[in-house]
Each structure stands twice: as C-alpha cells, then as structure tokens.
Amino acid sequence: MPIEHVETLIVGGGQAGLALSHMLSQRGCQHLVLERGRIGERWRTERWDGLRFQFPNWSVQLPDFPFPHADPDAFATSAEIVDFLNAYADFIAAPIRCGVTVTALLRREGASGFVAETSNATIEAANVVVATGPYQRPIIPALLPEDASLFQVHASRYREPDQLPPGAVLIVGSGASGAQIAEELVRAGRHVYLSVGRHRRLPRRYRGRDLIWWLSALGLDQTPVENRGPDKSLPLITGAYGGHTIDFRRFATQGMTLLGRVEAAREGTLDLAPDLADSLAFGDAAYAAFLDRADAHVARHGLDMPEEPGARSVPPDPPCLVEPLRRLELHAAGIGAVIWATGYSCDFSWIDVPVLDASGEPVHRGGITDEPGLYFLGLQWLSKMNSSFLAGVGDDAARLADHIAGQKGGRGR
Numbered sequence: 516m517p518i519e520h521v522e523t524l525i526v527g528g529g530q531a532g533l534a535l536s537h538m539l540s541q542r543g544c545q546h547l548v549l550e551r552g553r554i555g556e557r558w559r560t561e562r563w564d565g566l567r568f569q570f571p572n573w574s575v576q577l578p579d580f581p582f583p584h585a586d587p588d589a590f591a592t593s594a595e596i597v598d599f600l601n602a603y604a605d606f607i608a609a610p611i612r613c614g615v616t617v618t619a620l621l622r623r624e625g626a627s628g629f630v631a632e633t634s635n636a637t638i639e640a641a642n643v644v645v646a647t648g649p650y651q652r653p654i655i656p657a658l659l660p661e662d663a664s665l666f667q668v669h670a671s672r673y674r675e676p677d678q679l680p681p682g683a684v685l686i687v688g689s690g691a692s693g694a695q696i697a698e699e700l701v702r703a704g705r706h707v708y709l710s711v712g713r714h715r716r717l718p719r720r721y722r723g724r725d726l727i728w729w730l731s732a733l734g735l736d737q738t739p740v741e742n743r744g745p746d747k748s749l750p751l752i753t754g755a756y757g758g759h760t761i762d763f764r765r766f767a768t769q770g771m772t773l774l775g776r777v778e779a780a781r782e783g784t785l786d787l788a789p790d791l792a793d794s795l796a797f798g799d800a801a802y803a804a805f806l807d808r809a810d811a812h813v814a815r816h817g818l819d820m821p822e823e824p825g826a827r828s829v830p831p832d833p834p835c836l837v838e839p840l841r842r843l844e845l846h847a848a849g850i851g852a853v854i855w856a857t858g859y860s861c862d863f864s865w866i867d868v869p870v871l872d873a874s875g876e877p878v879h880r881g882g883i884t885d886e887p888g889l890y891f892l893g894l895q896w897l898s899k900m901n902s903s904f905l906a907g908v909g910d911d912a913a914r915l916a917d918h919i920a921g922q923k924g925g926r927g928r
C-alpha cells in the first residue's frame with residue numbers, strides 16, 4: 516500500500532482535535548484528524564447517563580461556534596455535548612477519519628517528521644499533534660480482588676443506578692465523578708458509603724453569579740501553569756439537578772456515610788485513614804478562600820452584587836464525621852457494589868519518540884515538545900487552568916496552530 520503523506524496529523528477527534536483542525540484550516544495548513552471511535556467518543560461511551568456538563572450553557576463554546584441553547588443557565592447532557600461536537604465538525608468541515616486508531620508513532624528514519632502506524636494504513640507527517648484527551652486510562656487501585664459476589668466498576672463504566680446489584684454502594688474517590696455519582700445513587704434510594712479525599716470544592720453560584728462567571732472575572736481560569744502550585748486538582752462542582760454547591764456534610768444529612776481514604780483491604784474489610792475531618796477542612800478552606808476573594812473583588816470594583824452571608828453557613832458535623840469509621844466490612848454493611856472514582860492516568864505507550872518522562876507523561880512547554888513537529892493538546896493544565904476545558908482549549912489550539920504555521924517550510928516534508 517502506498518504511504519500517505521500529510522502535513523499535520525491530529526490524533527483524536529474530541530474538542531481539542533477539532534479546535535486545532537479549525538485553527539489549522541484558518542491558517543491554510545493541510546492536515547488530517549484520525550479518531551479511533553466516533554467524534555466525541557468519550558462523551559458517548561465513558562460518561563454516565565445522568566451526567567450534566569459542569570459549565571452553564573451560556574459559557575459553552577468552541578472557537579467561532581457558541582453552544583445553541585434554550586436556557587442559558589441550564590447544564591447540557593452528554594448527548595447534547597456530542598451533538599455540539601458533531602455540529603462543530605460539520606461547521607469547520609473537519610478533514611476527519613473515524614474508526615482509525617493510531618497504534619504507533621515513530622520518527623522518520625533519515626528525515627524529519629514522523630511515521631504513524633494506524634489500524635488501516637501507514638501515514639507520514641511533518642507534524643503530529645496528540646489530542647487523545649486528559650483522561651485516558653482508568654485507574655483502579657489493586658485493593659479488592661475480583662469476586663463474583665462484589666460488583667466493581669470504574670466511574671468511566673458506570674452508567675446508571677439500575678446497573679448495580681441491590682444493596683449499599685461504596686464509592687472510592689470524591690472528585691467530580693465520585694461526588695456526583697454518590698449524589699445520584701442517594702437520590703435513587705441507595706445507601707452510599709463515600710470515601711472522601713482531599714478536594715477543592717467551590718460554590719456553584721455566589722452573589723447572583725455562576726462559578727464560571729467568577730473564574731473569568733477573577734482571572735482564575737487563565738492561571739498559567741507556572742502559578743498552579745502543588746495542587747493539581749480542578750474545582751469540585753456539579754451541573755446535575757440544576758447545578759448546586761457540593762457540600763459533603765449535606766450529603767451526609769441525606770443519608771450518605773462519609774469515610775476517610777481507603778488505606779488497605781483484607782478479606783472484604785477496608786482500613787480507613789483517620790483523615791476525613793482534614794479532607795473536609797481542606798475543602799471548606801478552599802471554599803471560604805474563594806468567597807473571600809470574590810468579596811474582595813466586589814469591594815475593589817464597587818460592584819452592585821447582593822451580599823450572600825448564607826453561603827458561609829456550615830451545617831453541623833454529621834455523626835459519620837464526629838465518629839468516623841476506621842474499618843468497614845463490606846458484607847456486614849450490605850455493600851454489593853464498589854465504584855472506583857479514582858481517576859485516570861495517561862497512556863502514551865504507543866508513542867516511540869523520546870518525549871515522555873519516566874512516568875510516561877509528556878515533557879512539553881505549553882504543548883510544544885523538544886522534538887520538532889510533535890505537539891500535545893488538551894491535557895490538564897497544558898498551559899493554563901482552563902486548557903482541558905471545552906471553552907478553554909481554543910487558546911492553546913490557536914497557539915499551536917501559529918507555531919505549526921510558523922514552522923511551515925522549515926522542515927522537509
């Protein structure tokens with residue numbers, strides 16, 4: 516089979532790959548997008564049915580393409596996000612091939628550029644942009660052995676409450692996925708045990724404005740990666756049920772049992788760390804600091820925004836926080852299912868070019884690697900806080916497209 520040549524190969528047909536495609540087209544740069552599944556595949560197959568986009572409709576947009584909506588303050592379903600991505604691909608006339616997986620990426624021998632082995636052909640490219648997503652390989656800690664009497668699933672494979680066997684549910688991990696699935700299951704009448712770790716919860720709305728408005732007004736969404744600090748976590752928020760502030764104490768009053776982090780497991784019994792109070796205090800401190808910052812902004816700019824003292828009220832500590840469990844016997848607690856909301860790692864094992872560090876993470880500056888022509892896009896904190904957000908990826912895409920266009924002709928192709 517003859518080898519196909521393209522100027523720029525984009526791997527991944529999610530928001531990042533599509534935004535870059537648009538930016539390259541605008542700059543007259545020839546390119547091809549390869550997507551192993553369908554456009555926006557992860558929104559189709561790796562999200563649960565009840566998930567709502569965490570950003571209000573008014574704030575959802577891709578470059579030159581706002582999200583169509585009837586209610587600016589509502590939160591989109593995953594299906595609506597898929598429709599939006601499909602409509603965007605049509606709008607930008609993206610040169611995309613779906614159902615094609617890039618299985619290996621190598622340097623061209625004796626010439627600049629790259630060779631991509633794919634599931635149906637070999638492609639040579641002067642530039643390659645890896646846009647395969649910030650959440651790639653589900654992490655499941657090796658704590659509980661596979662056991663037919665216990666249903667275990669990662670959050671990326673959880674779909675809906677009825678998928679789970681009857682009984683109580685243990686959710687390990689209190690990031691956005693763990694907290695949101697826990698709330699969904701409590702509302703479905705399940706008893707939920709939620710293992711809570713360190714988190715940065717923020718208000719959904721404050722003084723009449725949504726968090727996303729505040730992040731922009733305070734310039735926080737533009738925080739450069741250099742100023743990120745050691746905490747890599749993104750804000751803990753939800754768009755479900757009309758969007759509200761996540762408050763673990765309130766969850767407990769609705770019937771959820773909060774636990775510390777799972778430290779170890781032996782024969783169906785979990786050892787729990789004595790850190791639940793610390794984790795909640797960390798989340799509360801992040802929340803209060805945000806309100807302080809917002810109040811200071813209002814005062815500094817003399818804004819006419821009603822005060823909201825109720826936002827600072829803290830519900831009383833629930834019994835599970837006053838006397839936290841240190842051990843949990845799954846069988847005795849009636850737990851029939853465990854949901855691992857324990858995050859994701861990257862999987863760049865198919866990249867055979869020396870741009871990965873010892874842990875397999877790409878080494879780059881704002882997505883530009885030391886390997887001329889090889890780029891990454893869409894990763895968490897690629898250049899700034901909103902780099903991996905739908906409405907934030909456009910800036911990085913424009914910057915990389917400028918870099919690619921600027922290099923055009925500088926390398927053989």
Ligand SMILES: Cc1cc2nc3c(=O)[nH]c(=O)nc-3n(C[C@H](O)[C@H](O)[C@H](O)COP(=O)(O)OP(=O)(O)OC[C@H]3O[C@@H](n4cnc5c(N)ncnc54)[C@H](O)[C@@H]3O)c2cc1C
Pocket residue numbers: 526527528529530531532549550551552553554555556557558562566567568569570615616617618646647648649650692865892893894903904905906
């Ligand atoms: C539960 C959950 C909720 C989220 N909610 C929000 C939210 O409300 N707002 C928000 O902005 N972000 C949210 N995110 C983050 C969101 O997933 C990302 O912002 C978004 O999907 C990233 O887009 P992307 O294009 O960078 O990557 P992806 O959407 O992951 O797209 C990458 C694409 O690459 C394809 N691919 C991977 N490997 C290959 C290969 N080797 N060859 C060919 N194709 C390949 C995949 O099939 C996929 O379609 C959420 C994430 C999760 C897990």
